[in-house]
Amino acid sequence: MSENLEKLLRVLKSSEADAWEVTETREKGWEFYLIRHALDQNRVKELTSFQVKVYRKTEEIMGSAGAPIPPDATETEMARRIAELCQEASYVRNPVYRLNTPEKETDAVPESGSPVDLKAISRDFLQTVAALPETDTEDLNSCEIFVSEIRRRFLNSEGIDVTAVYPRSMTEAVVNARRDGQEIELYRMYHSGTCDREQLTRDLTETMRYGRDKLTARPTPALEKADVILSTDAACEVYDYFITRLSAAAIYRGISNWKMGDQAAPETMTLRTVPQLPNSSRNAAYDSEGARIRERMLLDGGKVVGLWGNRQFSQYLGLTDSFIASNFVIEGGKASAEEIRRGDYLEIVEFSDFQVDAVTGDIAGEIRLGYLHRGNETVSVSGGSVSGNMSELIPKMAFSAESRQYDCMRIPAVTRLNGATVTGAV
Amino acid sequence: MKAPFSAYLTALAPGLKQLIQLLRQKYDYVSVLSTDSVGFQATISQRAKAVSHETMTTERGTVVRVCRNGLYSEAAFTGFDPDRAEEAFGRITEELEEQFSLLETLQVSPYETAALSDESRTIFAEMETERLPEKEDLAELVSRLTEISDRGVKEGAEQGLRVIDCMTRASSTHICKMFLTEHQDLRQSYVYSEGVIALLAAGEERTEMAHTSLSGRCGPELFDRMAEKLSEAIRIGKDLISAERVVPGEYDVITAPEVTGLIAHEAFGHGVEMDMFVKGRALGAEYIGKRVGSDLVTMHEGALCAEDVTSYAFDDEGIPAGDVTEIKNGILKTGICDALSALRLGVKPTGNGKRENFAHKVYTRMTNTVFDSGDSTLEEMIAGISRGYLLEGMQSGMEDPKHWGIQCIIDRGYEIADGKLTGKVVSPLVMTGYVPDLLGSVSMVSRDREIFGSGGCGKGHKEWVKVADGGPYLKAKVRLG
Numbered sequence: 001m002s003e004n005l006e007k008l009l010r011v012l013k014s015s016e017a018d019a020w021e022v023t024e025t026r027e028k029g030w031e032f033y034l035i036r037h038a039l040d041q042n043r044v045k046e047l048t049s050f051q052v053k054v055y056r057k058t059e060e061i062m063g064s065a066g067a068p069i070p071p072d073a074t075e076t077e078m079a080r081r082i083a084e085l086c087q088e089a090s091y092v093r094n095p096v097y098r099l100n101t102p103e104k105e106t107d108a109v110p111e112s113g114s115p116v117d118l119k120a121i122s123r124d125f126l127q128t129v130a131a132l133p134e135t136d137t138e139d140l141n142s143c144e145i146f147v148s149e150i151r152r153r154f155l156n157s158e159g160i161d162v163t164a165v166y167p168r169s170m171t172e173a174v175v176n177a178r179r180d181g182q183e184i185e186l187y188r189m190y191h192s193g194t195c196d197r198e199q200l201t202r203d204l205t206e207t208m209r210y211g212r213d214k215l216t217a218r219p220t221p222a223l224e225k226a227d228v229i230l231s232t233d234a235a236c237e238v239y240d241y242f243i244t245r246l247s248a249a250a251i252y253r254g255i256s257n258w259k260m261g262d263q264a265a266p267e268t269m270t271l272r273t274v275p276q277l278p279n280s281s282r283n284a285a286y287d288s289e290g291a292r293i294r295e296r297m298l299l300d301g302g303k304v305v306g307l308w309g310n311r312q313f314s315q316y317l318g319l320t321d322s323f324i325a326s327n328f329v330i331e332g333g334k335a336s337a338e339e340i341r342r343g344d345y346l347e348i349v350e351f352s353d354f355q356v357d358a359v360t361g362d363i364a365g366e367i368r369l370g371y372l373h374r375g376n377e378t379v380s381v382s383g384g385s386v387s388g389n390m391s392e393l394i395p396k397m398a399f400s401a402e403s404r405q406y407d408c409m410r411i412p413a414v415t416r417l418n419g420a421t422v423t424g425a426v
Numbered sequence: 427m428k429a430p431f432s433a434y435l436t437a438l439a440p441g442l443k444q445l446i447q448l449l450r451q452k453y454d455y456v457s458v459l460s461t462d463s464v465g466f467q468a469t470i471s472q473r474a475k476a477v478s479h480e481t482m483t484t485e486r487g488t489v490v491r492v493c494r495n496g497l498y499s500e501a502a503f504t505g506f507d508p509d510r511a512e513e514a515f516g517r518i519t520e521e522l523e524e525q526f527s528l529l530e531t532l533q534v535s536p537y538e539t540a541a542l543s544d545e546s547r548t549i550f551a552e553m554e555t556e557r558l559p560e561k562e563d564l565a566e567l568v569s570r571l572t573e574i575s576d577r578g579v580k581e582g583a584e585q586g587l588r589v590i591d592c593m594t595r596a597s598s599t600h601i602c603k604m605f606l607t608e609h610q611d612l613r614q615s616y617v618y619s620e621g622v623i624a625l626l627a628a629g630e631e632r633t634e635m636a637h638t639s640l641s642g643r644c645g646p647e648l649f650d651r652m653a654e655k656l657s658e659a660i661r662i663g664k665d666l667i668s669a670e671r672v673v674p675g676e677y678d679v680i681t682a683p684e685v686t687g688l689i690a691h692e693a694f695g696h697g698v699e700m701d702m703f704v705k706g707r708a709l710g711a712e713y714i715g716k717r718v719g720s721d722l723v724t725m726h727e728g729a730l731c732a733e734d735v736t737s738y739a740f741d742d743e744g745i746p747a748g749d750v751t752e753i754k755n756g757i758l759k760t761g762i763c764d765a766l767s768a769l770r771l772g773v774k775p776t777g778n779g780k781r782e783n784f785a786h787k788v789y790t791r792m793t794n795t796v797f798d799s800g801d802s803t804l805e806e807m808i809a810g811i812s813r814g815y816l817l818e819g820m821q822s823g824m825e826d827p828k829h830w831g832i833q834c835i836i837d838r839g840y841e842i843a844d845g846k847l848t849g850k851v852v853s854p855l856v857m858t859g860y861v862p863d864l865l866g867s868v869s870m871v872s873r874d875r876e877i878f879g880s881g882g883c884g885k886g887h888k889e890w891v892k893v894a895d896g897g898p899y900l901k902a903k904v905r906l907g
Contacts, residue, residue: 029785030525031787032529032534033787034534035537035704035705037534038534038535038536038537038538039497039529039534039535039536039537040498040537041497041498041499041500041787042497042499042500042522042525042526042529043499043500043501043502043787044499044500044501044502044518044521044522044525045501045502045503045785046501046502046503046504046517046521047487047502047503047504047785048504048505049504051480063475064476064477065477065478065479066476066477066478066479066480067478067479067480068479068480068484068486070486070504070505071504071505072504072505072506072507085479088477088564088565089477091477091564091565091568091569092475092476092477092568093475094474094475119524119528122525122528123528123531123532126528126529126532126534127532130532130534141705141706141707142705142707170888172886172887172888174705174707176706183706183828184828184829185707185828185829187886189886189887189888222674222675224674252473252474253471253473253474253591253626254473254590254591254626254628254633255626255633257633312474313474352824352826352831352833353822353824353833355822355835357821357854359626359633359634359635360632360633360634360635360854361632362854364835364854364856364907365833365856366824366831366832366833366856366858368826368831383831383858384858384905384907385833385856385858385907386907387854387856387907391631391632421671421674421907422907423674423675423856423858423905423906423907424674425858425905
């Protein structure tokens with residue numbers, strides 16, 4: 001235990017706090033910024049932070065106040081800050097709830113994960129980017145690579161003391177395509193644990209193909225109502241709508257009106273939380289409040305069968321055993337991707353920023369590249385927008401049996417939203 | 427009163443100056459940015475209350491920038507001990523050498539750039555505020571926010587609106603930053619604050635969230651005006667609940683100042699961030715000196731051109747704040763630029779080099795982005811539309827500097843028919859189009875203008891910083907879906 005953490009715990013234990021939580025996060029990071037294949041900048045970072053939350057409670061009321069404590073604060077500074085927080089917590093009057101408690105000793109995993117080799121992961125990313133199958137007309141404009149080791153230790157007054165060590169990476173890539181003096185770009189951002197060379201190469205190669213097609217795209221016609229297919233990471237927004245509305249916070253706050261047993265999704269859809277997904281950037285054994293992350297079914301046959309969320313809002317809803325989920329799997333499609341793609345449809349593979357509003361269910365996004373399939377003809381289109389509302393789209397929604405993983409979500413590879421509104425570019 | 431500069435940073439300065447001297451023995455250029463920004467955020471609703479001393483911009487840490495043989499490198503860290511500068515020097519150089527060895531093995535060559543100039547400069551800016559966030563009476567503030575939340579539910583019901591919850595949030599941050607080089611010593615201290623009222627309202631078949639906000643480069647005294655925004659939030663909630671869908675198509679519209687600001691930000695704000703010129707990612711580079719809007723369009727950008735949440739004295743590279751005329755009477759004049767990009771492009775930096783926080787890289791970023799006012803009145807503008815909408819409230823936008831496409835998601839459209847507002851509301855609206863077409867269609871500009879600073883801005887999908895934008899009412903032609 002670091003000297004500063006020891007000091008902080010000493011201060012907390014002698015304070016007026018009725019309960020407390022401390023998260024110590026240590027991040028070591030390496031970053032590389034490339035313009036074309038030349039190095040714009042390299043960066044290193046070594047950061048430590050302490051997040052403290054103190055609680056004051058009576059039988060019915062629980063108040064809390066939180067603050068970052070600088071890692072170089074003196075014990076006197078820590079004591080002053082904790083005293084202020086204790087006072088502030090008494091102004092914040094929430095219904096009482098319990099903090100998480102330690103698991104049985106036999107189940108506990110005090111430390112999960114292993115040290116991360118920043119140099120090896122960085123090498124993988126740099127070599128992958130250098131070896132992309134670029135051509136005279138499609139290539140990499142720029143790329144940013146972020147690789148970190150996160151070491152997160154959580155302690156609370158109830159006796160929890162758990163540490164998670166995990167890798168977290170992010171890559172931002174911009175791809176250019178050009179033809180007859182015209183150049184376009186496509187943007188990609190990938191989150192992952194470490195570098196998956198094969199997936200990164202495959203996806204950026206696909207992006208370069210989209211770039212070629214965008215150069216020959218026609219303006220999107222005004223289709224009014226159309227069947228829209230999503231087969232890229234934009235589809236995560238659709239499934240995130242379900243995930244958000246199944247959170248205890250959304251239900252308690254009235255953002256979501258779903259309750260157990262409601263038919264919230266198409267009849268075959270299942271949605272579950274899982275503690276780990278291959279190479280997810282969010283593979284930690286415990287959540288940020290010290291609860292073990294587990295597998296839990298949230299939607300079964302499209303019906304609400306479970307919720308996820310932090311202990312405060314979960315307990316307000318009467319759930320005693322909850323956690324903040326970080327990885328999700330959505331399944332249940334009965335048709336193949338090929339079958340989903342039958343008939344006329346508009347497959348949109350590039351948006352400027354596709355959004356699904358968890359409160360209203362409104363969907364919206366400007367189309368940067370789509371493929372309009374009518375009969376035997378397929379043309380690439382660009383411009384205009386797609387809009388609609390999930391309450392109207394869910395009953396007619398279809399999704400494939402095949403799946404695809406985007407960082408912390410494994411979702412159907414192909415999702416079809418029948419009857420969306422498509423505003424043309426002209 | 428003046429917002430006092432951080433005693434913590436003052437104590438760090440001698441050690442950091444020693445570190446700069448040590449690093450100068452190995453590197454052609456060395457600068458240090460240290461930050462110590464504190465604040466609070468209080469969030470109060472009917473269902474949950476929270477107080478935290480973390481805002482979007484609270485931070486404490488140091489970043490060192492060095493240049494050797496044309497390559498720029500940075501090291502960011504927390505917990506600098508001013509009595510142990512040599513230890514920090516050892517850690518920084520060792521870690522960077524480890525990276526250099528990997529880059530050498532992989533034969534990655536640098537994007538060669540000259541060393542930044544280090545002309546002598548001193549700034550000590552303590553800006554005015556009435557109150558400081560670190561001294562604010564949070565008990566009184568929580569009580570005031572609770573009262574606003576309670577009134578939101580009660581007054582909404584009195585006006586026939588079923589309010590599920592009324593959330594109020596007040597946050598205030600005291601920014602302290604110190605930028606040092608061998609010949610420069612820049613220190614600034616200022617306070618900004620922002621308040622939000624978000625009203626969650628339910629209709630028979632839908633739930634809507636109505637937002638209002640206020641912001642300023644000022645202390646928590648801003649929240650004394652928060653209750654005045656409640657009636658606006660209730661009015662918006664009622665409008666959203668009764669709203670219909672827009673029939674997709676091209677319309678004559680009037681953009682309210684917050685929508686004008688969103689257009690300024692997405693259309694030309696991002697489009698002339700000149701680090702994108704270095705990468706060949708912005709069409710704007712080819713349009714300098716050319717027409718991009720109607721004669722009525724003039725746009726400014728800079729920390730000096732308004733007083734709001736990001737009106738600083740110098741940027742995160744030690745460049746003094748500026749005021750750039752980006753568009754003058756429809757002609758694109760210039761862009762905004764961070765120091766490194768300026769060096770690469772052979773232009774002067776404009777004071778727009780910003781970091782999300784000390785641990786992040788510098789990019790060219792916006793500060794205050796605003797359209798200039800014109801000489802029409804809103805009434806004249808409405809009278810000039812036979813079929814269209816008055817667009818109010820912004821949800822989000824997305825830039826497209828390479829192709830000048832625009833996506834703005836607008837909260838509400840108020841129907842105008844035969845020169846009069848009909849009372850019919852449509853929501854939400856996706857406004858898309860080609861930027862020069864949109865700006866070229868601006869045919870009337872109002873006399874008054876407003877600036878909004880309660881949001882954040884990302885570069886791509888990351889690097890979140892505070893920005894403010896706004897302007898007058900604009901009459902234009904756009905495509906709505």
